[in-house]
Amino acid sequence: MKLTIALNSKILRAPRTGIGNYVAELAQALQKIPDLGMHYFSGSRWQDMLVSTQMAGYSRWAGAARRLPGAYVLRRTLEQQCFNRGANKLRPDVYHEPSLWPFNFSGRTVMTVHDLTHIHYPHTQPKDRLKEIERRLPSALVRVSRILVDSEFIGHEIKKYFGLPEQKIVVAPLACSSIFHPRVEQQLAARLQKLGLACRGFILSVGTLEPRKNLLLTLKAHARLPLPLQERFPLLVVGMPGWQAEELNAALSQAISSGHVRLAGYLDQADLACVMAAARIMVFPSLYEGFGLPVLEAMASGTPVIATACASLPEVAGPAGTYVDPQDEVGLTEQMRRLIEDDSAWMAQRLAGLERSAQFSWKKCAAITADVYRQVAND
Known part of the structure; x- marks a missing residue:
């Protein structure tokens, strides 16, 4: 029955x-x-x-x-x-x-x-x-x-x-949806060209533009990277406008004017799945999450994740995540740089993320x- x-x-x-x-x-x-x-x-x-x-x-x-x-x-x-x-x-x-x-x-x-x-x-x-x-x-x-x-x-x-x-x-x-999976560069070329990005040549931030997502930390940490790395690995910010984001909007406008940060706004799942699979790293320093789907989506796409050890995020990323303090911009910069410059560390975390995401x-x-x-x- x-x-x-x-x-x-x-x-x-x-x-x-x-x-x-x-x-x-x-x-x-x-x-x-x-x-x-x-x-x-x-x-x-x-x-x-x-x-x-x-x-x-x-x-x-x-x-x-x-x-x-x-x-x-x-x-x-x-x-x-x-x-x-x-x-x-x-x-x-x-x-x-x-x-x-x-x-x-x-x-x-x-x-x-x-x-x-x-x-x-x-x-x-x-x-x-x-x-x-x-x-x-x-x-x-x-x-x-x-x-x-x-x-x-x-x-x-x-x-x-x-x-x-x-x-x-x-x-x-x-x-996460089955649309999030690793992709070869040829599958990504058209969408990346539209965004002016190179495969594995940018850092990704995903989340509503509001204070609890802690995007300010990401902006500050990215700005601390050596200038050649900022140029080679610009920050792509994906997300809809949120509430009480005046301070964030001002900082984001200033960062965009530097030429090393790009705002994509809201992306549908097809475009989001492509940028997830194409990013060198996804940074997700949220202060509060009940789960944190973007973390799982990035790992399933074969992209290493840097997150904060806050709320539910350690439950999701487990040993496959790299964790930073939610106020430590220096520490976040160091972890960004490590996963940019150390290919063996990047590959180890990529494989750990794929294994972890398969458990959900x-x-x-x-x-x-x-x-x-x-x-x-x-x-």
Whole structure:
């Protein structure tokens, strides 16, 4: 007998970032499990097939809506009504909410908590959204049957901040898309030419342009490299604009004017997979992550990673990562230089990263998630 599962997939209307990747990849893996009947809520309607194409003009629409007083609450109210209509007809055995704010639902609910950024970095959230998360999340965590987390680190945080029992929290580590894999130079030439880059001839930074990603450290460390190395290995910054980034924007503009830093903005997965596979190093000095998918994506692409030993990142990179203190720009410069100049060290870390990334898969993540659905349905 199949379980009827309702998954909120409305995040897929937005440009694809971490949670969107999670929903798309997990849903595709869950569809292959025979005893699950998947149904998807897109925010305005229910569908039996996963639609992962983003809404045209979503970023402009969402940005304009955020500036209207009460717009976030109004949107959620309308979405709740649409959710209710479909849920009353579908009567799912389990409803899975992949983010912090589950819809009201009288049946069994599973939610995924990817991080607690709203606690540590509240200024990165729109005010209306932050207010609603703070108001609703504590009761939602108590109400739901199980809480999925991406890492042991986040599981410990939830227990620490909300006092929940350990048996309610299940770790289901993420994976990366199969699009991230090593590539030969010929496969990369066209896209790299468009960006004015050479294969293995640049350093990569990936992440939303906001303070917690600690891009300032990367800019300062790169600027400390000897000038010939800055010229041979420019820094490519990939990411969408974030919140409270005035200081970062000023530093980034100055770095770009030097000619040794380039801003690519948001890249779709096809372009991102190419630059991941083409970079000499990826630098990811984030201050706080619930998982850190770019670290896994870079390792799966055969690119060594320098990260901070913060939050969940050591869980993801394990012994394959190089770690620096989040405030140590001198140390980061030294590690950049080592992986630029020492080919044997670079190759050893590349191979370690490929081995490490192979330990993660969406099939494993989906299997853990499906087991949670079955447990919840049988409670």
